[in-house]
Amino acid sequence: MSRKSSRIVAAIGLLAPGSTLVSCASTSEAAAPLSNSSGSGAGSHPEWAKYTFTIGDNGGDGSQELAKITGVFDNASYKVKFARFTYGPPLVQAAASGDIDLGSVGDVPPITGAAKEYGFKVVAVNRSLRPTQANENIIVPKGSTLKTLADLKGKKIAVPQGSSAHGLALNALKSVGLTPKDVKLAFLDPAAGATAFNTGKVDAWSIWNPQSAIAVRNGARILAKGLPPIDQTSSYYVASESSLSDKTKRAALTDVLQRLAHEFAWAIKHEDKYAEAISKEEGIPLDDAKVSLKAFETRVTPVAKADIEAEQKLADAFLKAGQITKKVDVSSITDNLLPTGYDSSKLSVG
Numbered sequence: 090m091s092r093k094s095s096r097i098v099a100a101i102g103l104l105a106p107g108s109t110l111v112s113c114a115s116t117s118e119a120a121a122p123l124s125n126s127s128g129s130g131a132g133s134h135p136e137w138a139k140y141t142f143t144i145g146d147n148g149g150d151g152s153q154e155l156a157k158i159t160g161v162f163d164n165a166s167y168k169v170k171f172a173r174f175t176y177g178p179p180l181v182q183a184a185a186s187g188d189i190d191l192g193s194v195g196d197v198p199p200i201t202g203a204a205k206e207y208g209f210k211v212v213a214v215n216r217s218l219r220p221t222q223a224n225e226n227i228i229v230p231k232g233s234t235l236k237t238l239a240d241l242k243g244k245k246i247a248v249p250q251g252s253s254a255h256g257l258a259l260n261a262l263k264s265v266g267l268t269p270k271d272v273k274l275a276f277l278d279p280a281a282g283a284t285a286f287n288t289g290k291v292d293a294w295s296i297w298n299p300q301s302a303i304a305v306r307n308g309a310r311i312l313a314k315g316l317p318p319i320d321q322t323s324s325y326y327v328a329s330e331s332s333l334s335d336k337t338k339r340a341a342l343t344d345v346l347q348r349l350a351h352e353f354a355w356a357i358k359h360e361d362k363y364a365e366a367i368s369k370e371e372g373i374p375l376d377d378a379k380v381s382l383k384a385f386e387t388r389v390t391p392v393a394k395a396d397i398e399a400e401q402k403l404a405d406a407f408l409k410a411g412q413i414t415k416k417v418d419v420s421s422i423t424d425n426l427l428p429t430g431y432d433s434s435k436l437s438v439g
Contacts (some may be wrong), residue, residue, distance in 0.1 A: 093298025112317035121439055126351050128165075128266030130376065137166035137341040143334075144349070145180040145192025146173045149370035150385065151363060152349060158362055161352040167341055173370075175279055178251040180201065181327055183208040191345055192333045193252025195225075195297070196321045200404045201252075203422045204413035208330045213346060214396055215387040217322040217436065218357070224384040225254050225297035225315040225321060227261055228286075230306035235292065238265045238313055243291035247285050248274035253315075253324070257404055258295040259410055260319040269410055285348050298381035299373060306380060321399055322388070326426075333424060343426045350389035350433035357386045358438060388434035391427040 130383035146152050153171040156162055162169050167414065168381055172189050174180040177198030183189045185207030187279060199211050229248070235244065237260050248258045262268060275282075275291055275365065286294040293302070293312060316322065323378045332342050356363035361383060367385065397419050404417040 096242040109332045117410050121158070122162060122225060122302075122346075123351060123355055124163040126159075126161055126164075128347035128351070134166040134341065134344075136337055137344075138342050140167040142167060142169050142170055142345050143189040144189065145169050145183060146171045146370070147177060147180050147191040147193050147349050149173070149367060149372070150193065150367035151370055152352070154358050154366035154369050155352045155363070158366065159241065159355055161348045161351045161355075165344065165348065167345075169345065176249045176252050178249075179222070181208060181209060184327045184329045187329045187331045189329065190328060190342060191349075193324055193327045193375070196246045196400060196403060197253050197407070199250055199254040199325055199327060200400065200417050201409055201413060202327075203404075203417040203419075205406075209327050209422070209424055210330060210333055211325045211392055211419075212219030212328045212333070212424055212426040213326040213389050213401075214392050215326065215389055217384070218388055219383055221316065221321045222322075222384055223314040223316050223320070223430070225257055225295070225320065226301045226305075226311045227258065227293055227313040227315075228301055228304055228309045229293050229312050230286065230289065231310070233292070233310065235312060239267070241293060241312075242267055243272065245273040245275055245290075246293045246295060246381065247275045247277045247291040248295040249278055249282065253320075254295040254297055255412070256407070257313075257320045259406060259412065260344045260403075261295075261313045263406065263410075264319050265432045267413065278351060291439075298384045299367070299371060302381035302384075303373065303377050305322040306377070320383055320402075323396065323399075325396075325400075326390070328424075328426065333426075339426070344394050346389070346426055347431075351436055351438065353387065353389070354433045354436045355438040356433075366416065388432055389427070390432050391425045391429060396411075397423055 177194030180192045180194055180204035181198045248255050280293055285291045331338050364378040364382050368375045400419040407413045
């Protein structure tokens with residue numbers, strides 16, 4: 090994948106502690122439900138055999154375990170491996186450097202990545218199957234006296250910098266006439282944010298599931314849900330420009346994306362297996378994985394005009410709030426891999 094070995098070292102350094110680049114060990118069981126599935130290409134593609142694609146697994150979304158369970162890559166002409174990331178910004182950076190080929194992130198990482206002039210493209214959308222259910226929230230501890238977003242003035246909020254939860258916090262504050270200068274933003278990764286929240290070192294936490302759902306289950310309270318108009322319920326696939334620029338490699342990468350979409354479509358119809366995959370990848374109890382499962386269920390489609398407009402609005406808000414220093418043109422970082430009309434929710438998966 091990399092043109093220089095130092096890039097792989099850098100990519101490993103961005104992974105969650107203790108993580109490694111792991112080859113996809115597809116199940117050898119004959120019963121693997123998607124072992125005979127195909128992506129974008131019909132028939133054999135011997136010209137793809139030289140490729141090994143690295144898929145960025147953002148925060149334990151179940152993709153690696155589902156690949157093993159379903160066997161979705163068993164008959165692929167290329168190889169795949171997975172790299173684990175705790176949240177989106179490092180994944181986008183790895184895509185830009187060519188250390189991963191494809192990965193899914195929230196709505197903000199493509200914006201902050203583009204502002205830093207990283208070389209990547211947004212190639213597809215993960216749309217929530219339940220757009221009225223938030224995948225992330227602003228939460229407060231049990232017993233907190235904070236009742237409304239306006240009450241956050243002067244308070245300390247934990248947020249992963251450059252993440253979708255950062256966007257939620259920014260827009261939530263804006264909705265009540267506040268700016269980042271009116272609060273104390275504590276830029277903490279998810280693990281550090283959890284520690285700060287649980288020990289009372291912050292007054293609120295902007296974070297996604299399953300962390301949000303687990304905290305609420307343990308007594309935390311939702312102050313604001315991550316729903317329109319203050320948040321998107323979609324996430325985005327990003328890909329490295331180096332993988333998109335070569336015609337043959339691009340075709341193979343399209344196949345990778347469609348196989349990923351296929352495995353998630355299967356998982357939605359087999360929620361017990363989906364929960365098991367999330368539980369294993371996140372390292373959380375199965376019951377906790379089940380609590381947040383609905384928010385993980387999405388359908389994969391091409392990027393639409395409305396998506397670009399929503400991202401542009403968010404990018405402009407980040408610039409105005411001083412959270413980025415360079416104007417971002419979202420249309421210039423969009424490069425659809427999927428054909429018009431593609432929708433993974435319409436796939437036949439058994």
